[in-house]
Amino acid sequence: MFEYQRSHRYFAQAGRGLEELAQSELEELGAKDCKEGFCGVYFTASQETLYRINYCGRIISRVLAPLVSFPCPSDQVLYKKAEALDWASIFPAQKTFAIFSSVSDSRIKHSQFASLRLKDAIADYFRKKYGRRPDVDTEEPDVWLNLNIRKDQAVISLDTSGGSLHRRGYRKETVAAPIQETLAAAVIRISGWPGPDDDIKPLLDPMCGSGTLLSEALMAYCRIPAGFKRGTYGFFHLPDFDFNLWREVKNACDSRIREYPQGARLIKGSDISLQAVEASLRNLKEIPGGFRIPVQRKDFRDIRKAENHVIISNPPYGVRTSDMENLQVLFKDMGDFLKQRCQGSTAYILVGNKELSKHIGLKISRRIPLYNGPLEIRLVKIEAY
Ligand SMILES: C[S@@+](CC[C@H](N)C(=O)[O-])C[C@H]1O[C@@H](n2cnc3c(N)ncnc32)[C@H](O)[C@@H]1O
Structure with missing residues (x-):
């Protein structure tokens, strides 16, 4: 069982200065026990609410579902913890993935190195189990993973949005200095x-x-809904993803248009x-x-x-x-x-x-x-x- 399945806690990233506004939007969409963090908001949500937040949230940029959190004093620990996760329940070896890392105040100093070690662990997990490994695609991956290491405490999350939610799908042409x-x-x-x-x-x-x-x-x-023109979301890859519930949420939101x-x-x-x-x-x-x-x-x-x-x-x-x-x-x-x-x-x-x-x-x-x-x-x- 992954961490988010036990806790139902998620983290919605939002631009700097937008935390309070993001919180009020999340609460409107059904999030509970919101707590502001740096550039985002922690909250509790049911599956239904998680889908609604991803589909309708206008201000947040992505929602992370923690898979595992652990003390991480070294890259060996990172590798071991990551290799032990049930990756096959999230995506098959034919899909592509990407890792976005941030590291601060920790013994692992470089985010690129952290990403590399996590990538090795995932690749080795699949190779040992299925004899083949998924490819990395940093532009348009099927599965977006997030690794945050702060003060030697690591959190590996699935990006349930599947890339930043600012990509609404309507921007076909642009000018110099467009606003996000x-x-x-x-x-x-x-x-x-x-x-x-x-x-x-x-x-x-x-x-x-x-x-x-x-x-x-x-x-x-x-x-x-902000995601009206978006085809896919990262939460489609959650092992407990419920397609019928997603259709119900989407239809209910669309019926308000x-x-x-x-x-x-x-x-x-x-x-x-x-x-x-x-x-x-x-x-x-x-x-x-x-x-x-x-x-x-x-x-x-x-x-x-x-x-x-x-x-x-x-x-x-x-x-x-x-x-x-x-x-x-x-x-x-x-x-x-x-x-x-x-x-x-x-x-x-x-x-x-x-x-x-x-x-x-x-x-x-x-x-x-x-x-x-x-x-x-x-x-x-x-x-x-
Ligand atoms: C920073 S851009 C606006 C970007 C816009 N918010 C977006 O998301 O694409 C500023 C715009 O002001 C326009 N502009 C500059 N001087 C102007 C003027 N005197 N009258 C009308 N538009 C002007 C420019 O052509 C430019 O498109």
């Missing part, structure tokens, strides 16, 4: 949009790039770049109702009015210092746009650099620290009166 889907979903959730049906303000992204915020807003509005009303204009986007507009339209088309979302080629300075809207946007970050002067002007113009043409609107702007938010020239009512990959950013909230 899980972060975009988090920003939409922080904004509280759409809110109650009788009081929905239209959502506008006036610098929409490849349309990630628009796509996540559409999925949130229509209650489309609602149509995006024709002519609703609840979600709209624009961007100065034609390539970005085309990418947004292409990506939105992948989502039910997405063909109804208007995306125009426009400099935000030319938008005549956006009163009583929720404006959510991710302007260019400006990593090089040479970009800074242009960006200062862009943020000042953004402030003027909000002040002069967006009365009654609330804006949530992702700012890559603290200095830039000053140039908006409007009172910032909330500042939320977030991370876009390794980049520390801020989500600033502005009420435009």
Whole structure:
């Protein structure tokens, strides 16, 4: 019996700064006894809840099911413990696998070495038992395994998501510096949009790039599960995977999907770049109702009015210092746009650099620290009166 089968405890990874939000999402999806950890949340769940979390979780990036935990002072111990596991109940030798390791404060110093030893143990287990070993595929493996060694304590887990959940399947085209889907979903959730049906303000992204915020807003509005376009999950490989239960969970979640009303204009986007507009339209088309979302080629300075809207946007970050002067002007113009043409609107702007938010020239009512990959950013909230 594996550890998760005894404890029903799992770990959901989430981006740095998103732990609290991830916890509230997990609880909504039925997780119990949640406890925040570094870049994630520990929780207890039934099989049904585990499937639902993987299918519907918008903010989490993967869910790990621990197979075994043990004190790990050396690579020999790692090898021995790993070789003794019942790998055949997880996958046959014909499937491919990959190991993702992280190591800290331990006698085993290098994650690559840890992965290698675990891989050797799995390969030797299969070779001894069946005379052949599964291949490693680090790009698109059938089975994703995770090894975490911290303070000489190892946990070998199956990634029940089967690769990061940010890969929704709708991103067919991209632009420079797209925001990650899980972060975009988090920003939409922080904004509280759409809110109650009788009081929905239209959502506008006036610098929409490849349309990630628009796509996540559409999925949130229509209650489309985040994994709607994903074919497989890592939990299909759990030895106790129940296909009928998975179908029931999926059908129940899909039955909540609602149509995006024709002519609703609840979600709209624009961007100065034609390539970005085309990418947004292409990506939105992948989502039910997405063909109804208007995306125009426009400099935000030319938008005549956006009163009583929720404006959510991710302007260019400006990593090089040479970009800074242009960006200062862009943020000042953004402030003027909000002040002069967006009365009654609330804006949530992702700012890559603290200095830039000053140039908006409007009172910032909330500042939320977030991370876009390794980049520390801020989500600033502005009420435009
Ligand atoms: C960081 S990207 C947005 C990425 C987007 N969130 C995504 O996920 O793909 C910034 C976008 O701002 C657009 N942009 C820059 N200046 C603009 C302006 N004056 N008016 C409208 N869009 C602008 C760029 O073309 C670019 O697509």
